[in-house]
Amino acid sequence: MDTNMKILVVDDFSTMRRIIKNLLKDLGFSNIQEADDGNTALPMLNQGDFDFVVTDWNMPGMQGIDLLRAIRADDKLKHLPVLMVTAEAKKEQIVAAAQAGVNGYVVKPFTAATLKEKLDKIFQRLG
Amino acid sequence: MSETTTSLMSLAEAHQLVKYLENGQVIEANAAIDAAALRSAPEIFTEVGKLTRQLHDSLNNFQLDARITGLVEEDIPDAESRLEYVIEETEKAANTTMDALEKSMPITEEINTRIAEILPEWDKLMSREIVVGEFKALCLELDKLLKDTSQETQQLNSLMTEVLMAQGYQDLTGQVIRRVITLVKEVQDNLVHMLTVFGEPVVDKKAEPENKIKAEGPVIDAEQRDDVVNGQDDVDDLLSSLGF
Numbered sequence: 208m209d210t211n212m213k214i215l216v217v218d219d220f221s222t223m224r225r226i227i228k229n230l231l232k233d234l235g236f237s238n239i240q241e242a243d244d245g246n247t248a249l250p251m252l253n254q255g256d257f258d259f260v261v262t263d264w265n266m267p268g269m270q271g272i273d274l275l276r277a278i279r280a281d282d283k284l285k286h287l288p289v290l291m292v293t294a295e296a297k298k299e300q301i302v303a304a305a306q307a308g309v310n311g312y313v314v315k316p317f318t319a320a321t322l323k324e325k326l327d328k329i330f331q332r333l334g
Numbered sequence: 335m336s337e338t339t340t341s342l343m344s345l346a347e348a349h350q351l352v353k354y355l356e357n358g359q360v361i362e363a364n365a366a367i368d369a370a371a372l373r374s375a376p377e378i379f380t381e382v383g384k385l386t387r388q389l390h391d392s393l394n395n396f397q398l399d400a401r402i403t404g405l406v407e408e409d410i411p412d413a414e415s416r417l418e419y420v421i422e423e424t425e426k427a428a429n430t431t432m433d434a435l436e437k438s439m440p441i442t443e444e445i446n447t448r449i450a451e452i453l454p455e456w457d458k459l460m461s462r463e464i465v466v467g468e469f470k471a472l473c474l475e476l477d478k479l480l481k482d483t484s485q486e487t488q489q490l491n492s493l494m495t496e497v498l499m500a501q502g503y504q505d506l507t508g509q510v511i512r513r514v515i516t517l518v519k520e521v522q523d524n525l526v527h528m529l530t531v532f533g534e535p536v537v538d539k540k541a542e543p544e545n546k547i548k549a550e551g552p553v554i555d556a557e558q559r560d561d562v563v564n565g566q567d568d569v570d571d572l573l574s575s576l577g578f
Contacts (some may be wrong), residue, residue, distance in 0.1 A: 299561070
């Protein structure tokens with residue numbers, strides 16, 4: 208796992224961004240940036256060479272699922288691994304996220320161990 | 335007086351009416367007044383008819399507005415259970431945080447006490463006043479302290495992570511409260527609407543069709559529903575059933 212990778216954390220609640228950022232730091236990642244919804248995230252992704260995206264679903268403005276679809280629809284971004292960390296727990300939502308090409312789905316409230324496990328899995332699969 | 339306004343009674347009729355009254359012909363006088371009044375009646379009837387129709391439509395539309403029934407039957411009870419959820423989550427977070435603190439404090443106190451015990455010997459070493467026997471004892475004590483402290487700080491670290499994770503309640507309850515605020519606003523709009531409904535015709539607002547998946551926020555009654563997952567294990571099972 209390359210701990211120098213550049214990660215974008217997208218969530219409308221700054222407390223949740225802080226929690227995820229702290230957990231990522233605990234796992235050794237330090238190159239982390241934040242956005243508060245898809246509309247803020249997309250231009251950042253387009254400009255900066257991000258390696259990984261962690262996003263919430265339910266946000267004002269552009270929602271996480273639409274951000275995911277926008278990433279997958281963009282030739283420059285579609286390779287980006289996306290982990291969804293969200294309170295959205297409807298089965299159809301999880302299926303929709305999977306169909307849209309999400310790399311992992313963590314439902315809130317979650318534990319530090321769960322987040323680490325999902326990250327490990329994603330990076331394993333990416334090789 | 336406008337030229338276009340036509341009088342309900344002509345001058346000749348008015349003279350005639352005065353004559354009837356002077357002669358004490360009450361019946362004829364009343365008939366003349368009624369005849370004049372009837373000329374304006376159709377307009378009044380039409381106006382009253384229009385108003386009645388408007389009132390009727392307004393009342394009908396108001397009763398039929400499905401949104402109001404929905405608000406009363408579903409959304410307000412739903413808001414109640416959402417607010418209950420907020421209380422539960424904040425209580426859980428407060429307890430988790432305090433539990434972790436209560437476990438952390440004895441650990442730091444213990445480390446502090448043991449350092450205080452060793453410190454006099456350590457000071458002797460630093461000022462080169464220590465004798466060989468004391469030095470050996472100090473080394474053993476220090477060895478034990480370092481190893482124990484290393485373990486204890488790891489324990490502290492995981493307790494701190496617990497505190498960190500507990501703060502997630504702010505996000506979850508915030509989402510729920512936002513929804514309740516939206517509902518309160520809608521109720522308010524409907525009340526305003528109710529106040530104005532008798533003044534003007536109501537435009538029947540249909541509920542917008544749900545053509546895409548809507549974000550719902552934290553699920554507060556997962557046990558009673560079968561369209562949602564109950565925890566991360568369910569998510570993992572669902573995804574692996576999809577070949578993920």
